[in-house]
Every structure is written in C-alpha cells, then in structure tokens.
Amino acid sequence: MKIAAWNVNSLKVRLPQLLDFLATRRPDVVCLQETKVPDDAFPSVELSAAGYRAVFSGQKTYNGVAILSRSQATDVSVGIPGFGDEQKRVIAATVEGTRVVCVYCPNGQSPDSDKYFYKLAWFDALSLWLMEELARHPRLAVLGDFNIAPEDRDVHDPKAWEGSVHVSPRERERFQALLQLGLKDSFRLFEQPEKSFSWWDYRMMGFRRNHGLRIDHILLTDALAASCTSSTIDRDMRKLERPSDHAPVLAEIGV
Structure with missing residues (x-):
C-alpha cells in the first residue's frame, strides 16, 4: 500500500496538479490538507474519474481535509471527539484494514499568541483521542501537515528559527508525545539526504535556496512500520508553476 499526504493549499487551484500526481504516482490513499473548499464544492466527480473515492470535511477559504482512496473508506469520523472546534x-477512515487519520494541525502564529495556546491544546486533545484509536486499531497511520519540525535537522537554519513557531520546545514536546503513544516517524526509519524538507516559503526564493522545514509527516504504528519499505518527499510537485508551498510526502507499506 502506498500512502501519501499533501497540503495542497487550495484544491481548486491545485486540482490539475493533484490529478497528475494521482496518475503518475498512483498512491492507494492520499490525505489532503488545506483543501479550502466547502463540501458542496468538493470535486468528487473529477476524482472519481481518476479512480479515487473521497471522504472530506471542508469549509470556504480556510482549512479543510480529505482522504482519497482507491477502495471504499469505511467508519468515517470527523474532528477530534470531545474537542469543540x-x-x-x-x-x-478505515481503508483496507488500516485506520487512516488525516490531520491539518494548527499553525500557532507566534508563541505569544492565543493561536499558539490553541495549538498546544489541540495537540493535547489529539493525543488523548489517538490513544483510544490506537487501542482499537493496531494498523494505524497519522498523515498530514503537523506544522512542527521535530528536530533541528528538520530546519534549514535552526538559529534563524529559534523562538519561532514550528520549532518551539512546547510544540516539539507535543510531537514527541505522539511518538510516545507508539507511533514512529516513517521518514526517520530510513537514511535520508541532509536538508530534507517538505515546506518552503514562497518568499525570498525559499525553494530555490532550499530554505525549508520538514513539517509534513507520516506516523505509523509498529505493525505498519515493520513493513514500511520507503518514506520520501516528492520535491517534483513543488517545482511546478503555481505550486503549493508544501511537497507531498509518501510511504510504502507491505502487506
């Protein structure tokens, strides 16, 4: 099974790129973030023609998540239970016996903002809920834009980012709390090139200069990690005209 996560930063704008990604990479499951479309505008017809079924939860202009899959997704749930948001x-959703959780985690804005404390509370609620999900689903993957660079090696210039969101100690503690539940960062299961990032600012030639962060992740339970054969970042999609500021991340899992 090939699974992927991609913050498309507007599904309306990026739909042709997504259709090309589906046709050339042929993932079995794709988790999308920042779709930015209400449910009645979701392009189900176009995706169905490409061979994918979709479950989604969206809103106009902001946020929005979706799971695309070749086979029917079941047991669909939306939001974090008990966390009003x-x-x-x-x-x-469950796809072919694997529980797939698609997340678009809060940005946090700055460590002195209300949005930062919302982010911390959101991650705490996510951890509590995932603890329950893990008890029911030994085959579970959490994919998406986490808006956290877990370590300094996930940051192009740790000194320049010191004191900023994405890298603050409290955010990184929340990421480690997810791993302590029994999840593994699939990217770090393998030797990877130095300076591997999944997001680059549109400004200041961020991508061309490789001034990026690795904030998009695929976390796997032990049962999935044991048969994971690769975990990569698809930089090619960031090279296109009018790209998302994020590149897709992918992992391949054996049966």
Whole structure:
C-alpha cells in the first residue's frame, strides 16, 4: 500500500496538479490538507474519474481535509471527539484494514499568541483521542501537515528559527508525545539526504535556496512500520508553476 499526504493549499487551484500526481504516482490513499473548499464544492466527480473515492470535511477559504482512496473508506469520523472546534482539521477512515487519520494541525502564529495556546491544546486533545484509536486499531497511520519540525535537522537554519513557531520546545514536546503513544516517524526509519524538507516559503526564493522545514509527516504504528519499505518527499510537485508551498510526502507499506 502506498500512502501519501499533501497540503495542497487550495484544491481548486491545485486540482490539475493533484490529478497528475494521482496518475503518475498512483498512491492507494492520499490525505489532503488545506483543501479550502466547502463540501458542496468538493470535486468528487473529477476524482472519481481518476479512480479515487473521497471522504472530506471542508469549509470556504480556510482549512479543510480529505482522504482519497482507491477502495471504499469505511467508519468515517470527523474532528477530534470531545474537542469543540469549528475548524475542519481532522478526518479519519478505515481503508483496507488500516485506520487512516488525516490531520491539518494548527499553525500557532507566534508563541505569544492565543493561536499558539490553541495549538498546544489541540495537540493535547489529539493525543488523548489517538490513544483510544490506537487501542482499537493496531494498523494505524497519522498523515498530514503537523506544522512542527521535530528536530533541528528538520530546519534549514535552526538559529534563524529559534523562538519561532514550528520549532518551539512546547510544540516539539507535543510531537514527541505522539511518538510516545507508539507511533514512529516513517521518514526517520530510513537514511535520508541532509536538508530534507517538505515546506518552503514562497518568499525570498525559499525553494530555490532550499530554505525549508520538514513539517509534513507520516506516523505509523509498529505493525505498519515493520513493513514500511520507503518514506520520501516528492520535491517534483513543488517545482511546478503555481505550486503549493508544501511537497507531498509518501510511504510504502507491505502487506
């Protein structure tokens, strides 16, 4: 099974690129973030013609998540149970015996903002819920834009980013809390090139200069990690005209 996550930063704008990605990479499951379309505008017809079924939770202009799969997704749930939140950031479903959780985690803005404390509370709620999900689903993957660079090697210039969101100690503690539940960062299961990132700012030639962060992740339970054969970042999609500022991340898992 090939699974992927991609913050498309507007599904309306990026739909042709997504269709090309589906046709050339042929993933079995794709988790999308920042779709930025209400449910009645989701392009189900176009995706169905490409061979993918979709479950989704969206809103206009902001946020929005979706899971695309070749086979029918079941047991779909939206949001974090018990955490009141109007922002569409989480959708989960079971695909071919694997529980897939798609997340678009809050940005946090700055460590002195209300949005930062919302981010911390959101991650705490996510951890509590995932603990319950893990008890029911030994084959579980959490994919998406986490808006956290877990280590300094996931940051192009740690000194320049010191004190900023994405790299603050409290955010990294929340990421480690997810791993302590029994999840593994699939990218770090393998030797990887130095300076491997999944997001680059549109400004200041961020991509051309490789001034990026690795904030998009695929986390796997032990049962999935044991048969994971690769975990990569697809930089080619970031090279296109009018790209998302994020590149897709992919992992391949054996049967």
